[in-house]
Amino acid sequence: MMNSSSYSAAADVPNSPFSHKLRSILFYIWLTVVTVIWFIPSLLIGPFLPLKARNYWVMGIHCRLVIFGLRWIAGIRCEVEGRENIPSDGRGYVLISKHQSTWETFMLPTLIYPHVQVVKKELSYLPFFGWGLQLIQPIFINRNKKTNALKQVIQQGEVRLKAGIHVLVFPEGSRIPSGKRKLFSKGGAMLATKTAAPVITIAHNSSEHWPNTHWVKSPGVIRMVISTPIETAGMSTADLNELTETWINEQVDRISDLPFQGEYVEAVTSGKRF
Numbered sequence: 001m002m003n004s005s006s007y008s009a010a011a012d013v014p015n016s017p018f019s020h021k022l023r024s025i026l027f028y029i030w031l032t033v034v035t036v037i038w039f040i041p042s043l044l045i046g047p048f049l050p051l052k053a054r055n056y057w058v059m060g061i062h063c064r065l066v067i068f069g070l071r072w073i074a075g076i077r078c079e080v081e082g083r084e085n086i087p088s089d090g091r092g093y094v095l096i097s098k099h100q101s102t103w104e105t106f107m108l109p110t111l112i113y114p115h116v117q118v119v120k121k122e123l124s125y126l127p128f129f130g131w132g133l134q135l136i137q138p139i140f141i142n143r144n145k146k147t148n149a150l151k152q153v154i155q156q157g158e159v160r161l162k163a164g165i166h167v168l169v170f171p172e173g174s175r176i177p178s179g180k181r182k183l184f185s186k187g188g189a190m191l192a193t194k195t196a197a198p199v200i201t202i203a204h205n206s207s208e209h210w211p212n213t214h215w216v217k218s219p220g221v222i223r224m225v226i227s228t229p230i231e232t233a234g235m236s237t238a239d240l241n242e243l244t245e246t247w248i249n250e251q252v253d254r255i256s257d258l259p260f261q262g263e264y265v266e267a268v269t270s271g272k273r274f
Helices: 004-011 018-048 051-074 103-111 121-125 129-135 146-162 187-195 237-255
Strands: 076-081 094-097 115-120 139-141 166-169 199-204 220-226
Touching: 018 051, 018 129, 051 076, 051 103, 051 129, 076 103, 094 103, 094 187, 094 237, 103 115, 103 199, 103 220, 115 121, 115 146, 121 129, 121 139, 139 146, 146 166, 146 187, 166 187, 187 199, 187 237, 199 237, 220 237
Parallel strands: 076 220, 094 166, 094 199, 115 139, 115 166
Antiparallel strands: 199 220
């Protein structure tokens, strides 16, 4: 699967073709215009909608517009393996996903909804994006206070799950580029085992086309894999965490042009946000 030439073009801004830079600029213009225009009716209408409908209105439609522009402007599309595993039984699932870039925060709401994310509190202060984020009631945490953050995830997550709203967790806590790994935190696994909520795990190789370290995007196909549901009743947090981490890492290596190179990232954050 290794294709070093295609990966290096995406990883090095000076070596990126002019066409990639131009398409990336045009995509960011599209993203800005869509965000500003769509969030005006979202902020006006969203507060009057039930939470599930609000989730789709505020986040689902906006994300579809972003992904549409990403495909037709930047030339990045997605192939999904395991669509048949997307929950449709009305239960709230814990979604445990690989985190490589900003792409998955746009793509996942177009596939699995309604769901809310576990996100850092600072995002709520961003203009437009943060205001819309507050409308869909995600689980805001202070990552500097880990004990309190875990309590918030469990308490607020249980409320969302009982209401049939999925909870998306990025157990690495930050965006980890292709070829590297970070040990999974146990927050998502603990939420699932304490509430006996089923789990869906999600793997992808998004940073090979939407890199975390610079703004130029590389046209191509992002591959995503969605697991079969994992029933967690009777499972320990440690066992579930190990199971999800192993599955995600194996799937990421299988679908990536740049599989794991042996480096584990320890920092809280692994790069800039683009």
